[in-house]
Amino acid sequence: MSEPPARPGDLLELVTRAGERILESYGVPGRVALKEDSSPLTLADRRAHACLDDGLRRLAPGIPVLSEESPALAPPGGPGCDRYWLVDPLDGTKEFLKGTDEFTVNVALIEDGEPVYGIVHVPALGSTYRGRRGGGAEKAGADGRFRAIRTRRLDPDRIVVVGSRDHLGPAVEQLIRRIPPGAEFTSVGSSLKFCLVAEGVADLYIRDGPTMWWDTAAAQCVVESAGGGVFALDRSGLDVPLRYDGAVFRNPHFCCIGDIAGPWRPVVRLAGPRDTT
Secondary structure, three states: OOOOOOOHHHHHHHHHHHHHHHOOOOOOOOOEEOOOOOOOOOOHHHHHHHHHHHHHHHHHOOOOOOOOOOOOOOOOOOOOOOOEEEEEEEEEEHHHHOOOOOOEEEEEEEOEEEEEEEEEEEOOOOOEEEEEOOOOEEEEEOOOOEEEEEEOOOOOOOOOEEOOOOOOHHHHHHHHHOOOOEEEEEOOOOOOHHHHHHHHHEEEEEEEOOOOHHHHHHHHHHHOOOOOEEEEOOOOOEEEEOOOOOOOOOOOOOOOOOOOOOOOOOHHHHHHHOOOO
């Protein structure tokens, strides 16, 4: 991997600043617009986008920025662009509106279709996760001190599955019914689901509903840097990591796994596409 185009401290300062823009509107009644996909758009989304878009262009001139709130969504530099920033200024807008504190600022650096640096900031909780391909993963709490994090080894007697508050698809509901007795299911918003796997609090996150590149890239890098994996679900399962190239921004169904050496293949197959042939 090439050297990062900006210093980690500068990126941390930038996402923290974007988080501050979000918190200025947190808990304050305001107008909510609906985007074409019916997802909400708030003043906080727009303020965080402006902060990150301007800041990344200043920190790394010449590297394109693709944000969920970019005015014209197109692959940066066209198909084949091998290096760009992928940004979700406010992941979990519904959680932001509900006041759950479970919303994040996500920034990833993509090289050759893969996330090689990712930072996930949780403004309301004052915590930050970051990972670098080949450089491990870390978490900082409210004290600002980063500590190394790792995914945990699977213990079949205490499996923890994490999912979305608002987006439990039918395959995930089926999976929850079939996980072993004593297994725990916990519901969390935004990219925090990935982060719980990365820090060894949860074992598995499966998503069988629609997500976009900016929803997953930064947190995927944190998980992979912590020893886990994020894989597209197909009939074999656990074969193809999510990628960020091409002209379609929508992700396939996927699973996030902490212990990639664990016996997950038969389990995640339950949530994979059904064979209709």
